[in-house]
Amino acid sequence: MSDRIRCNCRRCVIRGLMGPAVVVTVGVLFLLDQLRGGYLSFGDTWPVILVVIGLISLASALAPTDGHVGGPVPPAPPGTTPTPPNPYVNQGQGSGR
Ligand SMILES: [Zn+2]
8 A cells, every 4th residue: 555645536546557458468478489399489479568658648548637636637548539627727727829
């Protein structure tokens, strides 16, 4: 248990799954490498890790940030849909340029 304030907005929850998902993916790929004896060798299946990272990043970028707490909203990767403004942030600081 950590003393950090855990944000429960969907973006932070999905982003928190990145590490465990990569570890599980690497484990499964090594397991397949062992089970099939070279037919599904890790040298051939490692791009799956990139796919998993990309899918989680995409899901995180598309997820809403309603109820985000603890600092600025993590930025979405470039080329993705911008997020709606956080209703808890003080607005009205002039029109955007
Ligand atoms: Zn959050």
